[in-house]
Amino acid sequence: MIRQFVILKLICLLLSCIVILQVAQIGCSVDKDILSHPIYSKYAFSTSKDVIKIGIQPLYLPTNIIIEAMKRDNVLKRQLAAVGKTLMFYPFLKGADVNAFLLKGYLHGGIGGDMPTITAATKTDIIVPALFQMGFTSIVAKEHMMVGDLRGKNIGYAFGSNAHYMLLEALAAAGIKEQDVNMLSMEITDMPDAFEKGNVDALAAWEPYAHYAFFSSTAHAIIYRNISLGFIYFSKAFFVDNNDKAVYAIIAAEIRALKWLNQDTKNLYTAIEWTRTTEGTFAGKKALLTTLQIADLARKDLIGRAPQPRIPQYETTEEGVLYKEFTFLKQIGKIATDIKWQHVKDSFNFSIVDDILANTQKYEIDTFSYE
């Protein structure tokens, strides 16, 4: 009897070990997948404490125009050097990928849409000091229709992206379940081909991909759009680790870039050319939109609408867009049910931009020096 009990106990132990190993393997496989990504696997992330690593999205327009200006901002370099730091930007395909590397500790911060920002805030402690985008993510279809008409159609989307959540939200608003459409996960760079070849009837994308698909035929239509508030965010651990000055300098650089881009159309066009080059290099293809098309998008976005990247406080209230998106992500199971909104809300810092604007001379907001 005792012998049988021991054997049973050993079997249970063995099964437990197998289960644990299996779970561990699944966990590792997720990380392993993103780390073995053909683009990201080539990155050599600096291990120096003096290097600030920020994940960006070169295929994220017109947001990337600001980043391209910041990359060339000599004032920023000088201000960071004064605190013993240098800044490095790592390009990613989408916000979810930025978050994956942020959570693994490879990055100190990132720039992404509201959904990835909220998702990051639910998984780790972050600080969100400034707005970075105020544009749209869109569903582009082959013809004019309502979202309800997508039932039974193939829709391309990038998993975990802002556009992905926008798509789910649009379907929900139209009373369609995920199962009612055929959602095809793909990289944003693969969407134009898939759309052109008819592999997908519609796609959920951000700029420039949404407008590229829209412009590719007069029959195409943007059938749904959702304003997407993009943010720059940092790991709270990084921020509190005596890096606040560096963060202030980075946000000041963003304000400076916005001002410089608004100062003269020539500046905007110059930055757009930088952006197009970066986009082409990263995607391995020619930039999708022309300078004028990108400029038009920029004028309707943060760059054209607001000289200051203040986070709209109203959107963090329970009537605001961010709270509703948080609730939606919870409803569809993308956020754990026990996460409180207050935790996310506390991630938003409304004072850093105001502090910088109150000390424009200190942060040299009006000093423009771009390489």
Added chain:
Amino acid sequence: MNKISNPIAIGLKTNILISFGVLFVVMMFLMPLIYLYGVPFTKIDGMHKKRYAEYLKNLNVISDLKKDKLSLWFEERRNNAAVLSESRLIINHVNEINQVFQLLAGSGINENLIRVKLMQRVNFNEMYDYLNTFKRKFALYENIHIVDVQSGKIIVSTDINNVGNNVSEEDYFKAAMQTPFLESIAFRHDANSNKVNLIITYLLNYETSDIKTHKAALIMQINTNDMLEPILETDYGLGKTAEVLLVDRQTRIITPLKNLLNAIPLEYKLTDKPSQLAAEGKEGILISTDYNGKEVIAAFRHLRITPAVSYGMIVKVDKEEIFTPLKAMILYVAIFFVCGMLVTLIITYLISASIARPISLLSKTAAAIEKGNLNARAQKTHIKEINILTAAFNNMLDRIEADQKDLETKVIEEMDKRRKHEQILIQQSKLASMGEMIASIAHQWRQPLNVVSILMLDIKDAYEFGELDSQYLNNFLQKARLQLEYMSKTIDDFRNFCKPSKAKMVFNVKDTVKEALSIIIYQLENHNITVNINVFTYEGNDSHFIVLGYPNEFKQVLINIINNAKDAILHKKELLLSSNETYEGAIDVNIYNKQGRIFIEVSDNGGGIDLNIMDKIFDPYFTTKLEENGTGIGLYMTKVIIEDNMNGRIWAENAKNGAMMKIELNAVYT
């Protein structure tokens, strides 16, 4: 000819009509369906979807145009404010004017005097003129004020009477001062004029985030009528029920509602889905229920003026109005379908009639031919193939007709041959009974010969006794002639019987039966066979025993039958010779008319016919007699005469003590 019997067979015309009719009806039904709804699982779209997509496109384009126009207008107003705020004239003079205003206000003089004092200052007048020039140039601004942010009092205004007024309690001013905005944008509803103005507040001389350090703010009150009128205009082919709505971030209406006039702008809140989505930052088209409870198709657009300031715009049309043309289109297509179907059916009917007519004529010709009209011929038609068929059919008929005539000739010839053959057989049959006939004649002659012999002896005696006189001689001659006539008649009867009848004639069956019996009565009596003839007449009228036929042949029939009966009786007598049983042969002949049919029954008491041979007795060359007594053609010829030559019927059956032969003939007079 075998008739093809098919209860569900239908005519060619009906067949063509149904076949093509069904085909055309299905086509006529599918065509409008495809026209309206396209082909499923293909990229072929129907008009319904195209019109629907066209309308959505129209709605999208108009909504985008309106949004762009509104966005541009906001941008221009913001730019105006930015340009004014950066004006060197304003920046250079505003601090000084504000200080003077504060001094005057602090001195306790009334507002009118403050205005007079300020008007006396050059820098104030320059700024006043500058703002009014700006106002006149754009013709949009109700008022442009420069306000001291601490007190909220207007220090410069395009309307001098506003100088000194306090705006610190105004909502837009409070909102602008809550946070250190560079600019604030808000709508304001004037209950008195029921106008909605846009207020842009732009802080001047900003250097810190502390509003207390801001000396002044620019407030521009903008009349929105000129801006909103074209935006709210729906005369773009959107429809009579189209309406454009503007809502703020809390979905409060900015513009008055078309169907709810008492709804106050910036107070009345819309709760429908498109309004909420538009205010939240979504754009698209949705079917929803509007504030009026009506189902609408609504395009919703989001205007993000600044990160913190946004509006929603809804362009909506009653769904019913949009779908009414589509419904009308479906109705017209349905009417077209029904009319088209009727026309198609009529045309199909005419075509089927045209195609079926030649075949129908051919069919009728065939039916006429089937009924025996071999002269009927199919007519030529307008269809080449049918004409070929008609020609072949007619040729075939010609050949059939020729063949038939040939056949008829052959049949007649064969019939004639057969008739002759039958005559020969009949004669042979008569000859077969010739011996008995001669015996009968001899018997019949014996009596008159005896009489003549006696008469001759008598006349000899009379002569010898002298009794012969002329009277006696005449009496003798008369008696002798009677005997000779009797003998002559006997010879005539015999000769007539032997002579074949050449043509049909009417004759009395009863008399003919008696005549036939008279020929053979001697043999019967010679064998002690009694013959009873029973004629059942109706009120003594013999006319209903008249038949059409061959009397001599008929006598032959009767003699054959009676002879057979006699033979059967004799055979039975022979069988009974050794026994003590008494037996007397008897033959009964019954003649009667029943319902226009004459029946002659000849029955005997000779024992009957063996049932095993009953169905063979009329076969040629079948006999039960010895070879020298029978040829086997007697009853066969009997049947031929009755049935083939006289259209009657003869059959045999067994009666009580013997056989009965029954003859049935058509009476001439019924």
